[in-house]
Amino acid sequence: MNILIIGGGGVVGQKLARKLTERGTLRGQAISKITLADVVDPAMIEGAPFAIETTTCDISDAASVAKTVTAETNVIYLLAAIVSAHAEQDFDAGYAINMMGTLNVLNRCRELGTKPVVVFTSSIAVYGGEVPDPIIDHTFLNPQTSYGAQKAIGELLINDFSRKGFVDGRGFRLPTISVRPGKPNRAASSFMSSILREPLNGQEAVCPVDDDYLHYYLSPRKCVENLIKGAEIPAEDLGMNRCMMMPGRMWSIRQLVDAMTAVAGPEPAKLIRWEAQPEIKEIVKGWRFDLRPEKAIKLGLTADESFEDNIRYYLEDDKPQA
Amino acid sequence: MNILIIGGGGVVGQKLARKLTERGTLRGQAISKITLADVVDPAMIEGAPFAIETTTCDISDAASVAKTVTAETNVIYLLAAIVSAHAEQDFDAGYAINMMGTLNVLNRCRELGTKPVVVFTSSIAVYGGEVPDPIIDHTFLNPQTSYGAQKAIGELLINDFSRKGFVDGRGFRLPTISVRPGKPNRAASSFMSSILREPLNGQEAVCPVDDDYLHYYLSPRKCVENLIKGAEIPAEDLGMNRCMMMPGRMWSIRQLVDAMTAVAGPEPAKLIRWEAQPEIKEIVKGWRFDLRPEKAIKLGLTADESFEDNIRYYLEDDKPQA
Numbered sequence: 001m002n003i004l005i006i007g008g009g010g011v012v013g014q015k016l017a018r019k020l021t022e023r024g025t026l027r028g029q030a031i032s033k034i035t036l037a038d039v040v041d042p043a044m045i046e047g048a049p050f051a052i053e054t055t056t057c058d059i060s061d062a063a064s065v066a067k068t069v070t071a072e073t074n075v076i077y078l079l080a081a082i083v084s085a086h087a088e089q090d091f092d093a094g095y096a097i098n099m100m101g102t103l104n105v106l107n108r109c110r111e112l113g114t115k116p117v118v119v120f121t122s123s124i125a126v127y128g129g130e131v132p133d134p135i136i137d138h139t140f141l142n143p144q145t146s147y148g149a150q151k152a153i154g155e156l157l158i159n160d161f162s163r164k165g166f167v168d169g170r171g172f173r174l175p176t177i178s179v180r181p182g183k184p185n186r187a188a189s190s191f192m193s194s195i196l197r198e199p200l201n202g203q204e205a206v207c208p209v210d211d212d213y214l215h216y217y218l219s220p221r222k223c224v225e226n227l228i229k230g231a232e233i234p235a236e237d238l239g240m241n242r243c244m245m246m247p248g249r250m251w252s253i254r255q256l257v258d259a260m261t262a263v264a265g266p267e268p269a270k271l272i273r274w275e276a277q278p279e280i281k282e283i284v285k286g287w288r289f290d291l292r293p294e295k296a297i298k299l300g301l302t303a304d305e306s307f308e309d310n311i312r313y314y315l316e317d318d319k320p321q322a
Numbered sequence: 323m324n325i326l327i328i329g330g331g332g333v334v335g336q337k338l339a340r341k342l343t344e345r346g347t348l349r350g351q352a353i354s355k356i357t358l359a360d361v362v363d364p365a366m367i368e369g370a371p372f373a374i375e376t377t378t379c380d381i382s383d384a385a386s387v388a389k390t391v392t393a394e395t396n397v398i399y400l401l402a403a404i405v406s407a408h409a410e411q412d413f414d415a416g417y418a419i420n421m422m423g424t425l426n427v428l429n430r431c432r433e434l435g436t437k438p439v440v441v442f443t444s445s446i447a448v449y450g451g452e453v454p455d456p457i458i459d460h461t462f463l464n465p466q467t468s469y470g471a472q473k474a475i476g477e478l479l480i481n482d483f484s485r486k487g488f489v490d491g492r493g494f495r496l497p498t499i500s501v502r503p504g505k506p507n508r509a510a511s512s513f514m515s516s517i518l519r520e521p522l523n524g525q526e527a528v529c530p531v532d533d534d535y536l537h538y539y540l541s542p543r544k545c546v547e548n549l550i551k552g553a554e555i556p557a558e559d560l561g562m563n564r565c566m567m568m569p570g571r572m573w574s575i576r577q578l579v580d581a582m583t584a585v586a587g588p589e590p591a592k593l594i595r596w597e598a599q600p601e602i603k604e605i606v607k608g609w610r611f612d613l614r615p616e617k618a619i620k621l622g623l624t625a626d627e628s629f630e631d632n633i634r635y636y637l638e639d640d641k642p643q644a
Contacts, residue, residue: 144485153475
């Protein structure tokens with residue numbers, strides 16, 4: 001089992017590689033190799049009992065993709081993306097990576113004729129507009145950002161290339177990942193982790209929205225578990241649409257902060273500065289939060305039990321040691 | 323009002339140009355020029371009181387698009403497409419024209435900065451899979467052909483480029499157009515016109531499906547009326563999704579044939595040969611027919627009153643004179 005993780009330098013890519021290394025198998029077969037590819041050379045995963053390779057790959061460049069995706073690749077995790085606020089600011093980069101990059105990877109698989117499993121990370125940013133709540137499996141995708149549009153296009157490509165037999169694709173609309181470790185990024189949702197992560201690390205953070213803002217969350221730990229299950233779902237169980245919501249849970253900002261206080265005491269919450277940021281509010285106000293991922297749950301994917309779990313996972317897995 | 327019809331050599335493009343010529347105005351302004359562009363030089367429309375130009379344009383080539391879409395263009399009808407069975411057979415051509423062609427036109431508008439109205443023809447082939455009937459305005463697009471996938475991608479692009487202010491786009495999911503004049507084409511739906519058109523012209527035709535096959539139809543005359551209305555809908559009435567079903571009506575093949583008999587007598591129906599064609603049946607069996615285009619009806623678009631009207635329109639508008 002030869003696995004390629006495109007976006008292997010990112011938070012989810014690195015965690016996925018570590019979990020797969022721990023596990024040693026995927027789809028019932030021993031892992032022989034994991035390749036981590038990203039636009040800058042990803043961090044190495046140490047101590048694996050099989051080969052781990054790191055490489056640079058620019059998915060907007062078909063020649064770069066051809067070097068990275070080879071006839072030996074059995075499973076591709078396509079996690080690389082220009083994130084939401086970044087894609088909103090840089091229209092060309094968003095289309096080059098999120099749309100053309102996905103197309104390049106799929107076209108390369110078609111050219112090879114090896115029909116690899118492709119696990120694509122879409123986003124709940126595909127939802128928006130006037131569609132009624134709750135969001136169910138058959139709800140119209142009506143993105144209100146370029147990032148969401150590009151992810152919805154990626155889903156259509158995953159489905160069409162799979163229907164034609166070029167890949168065995170499956171896509172998962174990720175909830176907002178929180179608590180996401182590391183530094184803030186250019187996703188409009190970045191604050192949904194930093195208002196917890198920075199205070200848990202003893203640092204100040206800014207919350208740009210009101211505390212009754214509702215959103216839909218999943219921990220990185222559960223996300224990785226779901227991505228592994230997602231690769232293992234038998235193709236015949238996916239039905240006529242291979243893309244679906246990944247389960248998460250709806251919480252208000254207040255509930256996030258209360259969970260942090262319940263797990264880590266009252267001090268961290270005092271480090272949050274509440275400063276409205278109209279540009280962020282404008283993007284996130286259209287995001288949907290009342291989602292019912294029935295299909296994914298039926299297929300065995302799961303959400304966190306409580307947001308206190310998300311806080312504990314951060315402390316166990318990610319909090320920098322002093 | 324300077325109008326460009328891309329796909330201006332096709333049946334709908336030619337009829338639209340003639341109707342606009344008759345009308346003389348669009349969006350409340352006098353038409354100053356119509357340009358008909360197509361991959362082969364379109365037929366000229368005679369007798370217009372303003373300039374009509376014909377030109378070749380390959381929308382899969384950005385340089386060709388740049389020559390055709392100019393700063394003077396106020397309204398673009400983007401009708402050009404690789405049709406369903408053709409896109410299923412030639413995967414590359416489908417993506418080159420239906421996806422990249424649409425992107426090239428929209429990118430050219432963005433480059434010009436003139437924000438033209440773009441009327442995009444999508445298709446009811448965007449529907450399919452396990453979504454429940456009836457199809458309503460918020461039904462998930464789940465195409466089961468490459469053509470449908472490419473049209474759904476086109477819709478996402480129309481919406482995103484409009485949201486960013488690069489175009490004033492609107493898209494309409496066309497029902498199957500019947501009775502379509504001219505020759506059979508490579509659409510899997512081609513027989514849905516030829517089983518009427520050829521018999522009305524005194525020729526044999528083959529029906530490849532059973533007579534209880536249900537589908538969703540619109541006459542070319544009503545389609546053109548709707549495309550004109552579609553360009554005239556105020557942008558603010560389109561809401562957060564600028565693409566919608568174009569109204570049509572559901573009929574069985576038997577009802578189509580009976581309508582022909584009611585209008586033209588019993589002889590034409592005798593010219594239909596009933597011969598099942600598995601390849602065509604395979605494509606059309608997944609097409610949806612129970613559609614409820616509420617949004618479009620609210621915005622003033624209309625369907626035919628009866629299929630007998632469709633037959634009459636063919637006889638009045640299109641039947642070749644002996």
